[in-house]
Amino acid sequence: MRVDVVTIFPEYLAPLELSLIGKARTNGTLRLDVHDLRKWTFDVHRTVDDTPYGGGPGMVMRPEPWGLALDELAGPDTHLIVPSPAGAPFTQATARALAADEHLLFACGRYEGIDQRVFEHAAARMRVSEISLGDYVLFGGEVAVLVVLEAVTRLLPGVLGNADSLVEESHADGLLEAPMYTKPPSWRGLDVPEILRSGDHGRIARWRREQGLQRTAERRPDLIAALEERSRGTDQGA
Ligand code: ADE
Numbered sequence: 001m002r003v004d005v006v007t008i009f010p011e012y013l014a015p016l017e018l019s020l021i022g023k024a025r026t027n028g029t030l031r032l033d034v035h036d037l038r039k040w041t042f043d044v045h046r047t048v049d050d051t052p053y054g055g056g057p058g059m060v061m062r063p064e065p066w067g068l069a070l071d072e073l074a075g076p077d078t079h080l081i082v083p084s085p086a087g088a089p090f091t092q093a094t095a096r097a098l099a100a101d102e103h104l105l106f107a108c109g110r111y112e113g114i115d116q117r118v119f120e121h122a123a124a125r126m127r128v129s130e131i132s133l134g135d136y137v138l139f140g141g142e143v144a145v146l147v148v149l150e151a152v153t154r155l156l157p158g159v160l161g162n163a164d165s166l167v168e169e170s171h172a173d174g175l176l177e178a179p180m181y182t183k184p185p186s187w188r189g190l191d192v193p194e195i196l197r198s199g200d201h202g203r204i205a206r207w208r209r210e211q212g213l214q215r216t217a218e219r220r221p222d223l224i225a226a227l228e229e230r231s232r233g234t235d236q237g238a
Contacts, residue, residue: 001101001156003032004073005145006066007108008048010034012142020160021153029156032149040068049111058112066107066118070125077102078126081148082119083141084109087130090148092171094131098148099155106148108141168208174227176220178211 005013013034016022024030038046041064049059074080079101088094098104105126107114122128133144154160170177181192195207216223 001030001099001152002103003030003106003149004104005032005034005106005108006037006069006073007034007106007140007142007145008037008110009108009140009142010036013145015146016149021149024153024156024159027158029158030153035069035073037065037069040065040072052112056112060112061109061114061118063115063118063121066114067121070105070107070118070122073105074122074126075103078105079103080119080122080126080128081106082109082114082128082130083133083144083148084113084130085132085135085137087132090131090133090144090151092151095148095151095155098152104152106141106145108145110140174223174230175212176216176223178208178215 007013016025016032016034021030021032025032037048041047047062048065049061052058052060070080079098081098081104083106107118119128119130131144131148133147138144155166160166166172168177181196185192185197193207195203198204213224
């Protein structure tokens with residue numbers, strides 16, 4: 001997969017050198033380049049922003065540098081991803097869909113955002129998706145790019161040592177994962193549930209499923225409702 005990130009703070013993306021994302025870059029699973037938006041500015045101050053039309057506080061990113069950046073970086077298979085609190089919520093399903101893309105191009109906005117015409121112009125040439133991490137506001141899109149890329153990269157073939165972890169983890173089947181334990185069997189008076197040490201894989205799988213359901217019902221009833229909604233849809237469609 002090819003990934004380009006355009007930002008006015010390339011240093012913010014330094015963690016992408018580390019750990020499994022760094023390894024995926026080194027072994028060629030991921031070709032990732034971070035670009036400074038100011039590369040596409042030509043005035044002495046390397047200006048990227050200006051005051052908003054219609055008034056209001058803050059600054060808006062001017063369209064010209066973004067237009068040039070996209071002209072240079074986008075190709076026939078590009079999916080432009082714009083992190084924004086006004087975007088669609090980012091979920092594991094989004095991560096799965098993005099992991100199948102050939103080329104992700106992230107546009108990190110700062111200030112009050114990017115001039116809307118950049119997206120209008122891009123949408124005639126490529127797929128454009130605005131993605132939100134959640135209902136809160138960050139300074140800019142850089143941290144959202146770190147989150148999205150981590151969620152996407154671990155789904156790429158060969159990145160995780162044990163692909164089974166993808167099957168059992170939280171959100172894989174729409175539910176939260178059951179609690180996990182390791183050695184020692186007893187720690188500070190607290191014992192690992194006996195069933196996990198029974199060696200009975202059928203019972204263990206059932207226990208984990210029940211625990212996952214119970215946790216999801218307690219912590220995320222919205223996920224249960226979404227699963228029920230989906231299964232109603234499937235029933236009707238069948
Ligand atoms: N940029 C600013 N706030 C954001 C959010 N909540 N999600 C994604 N990108 C953002």
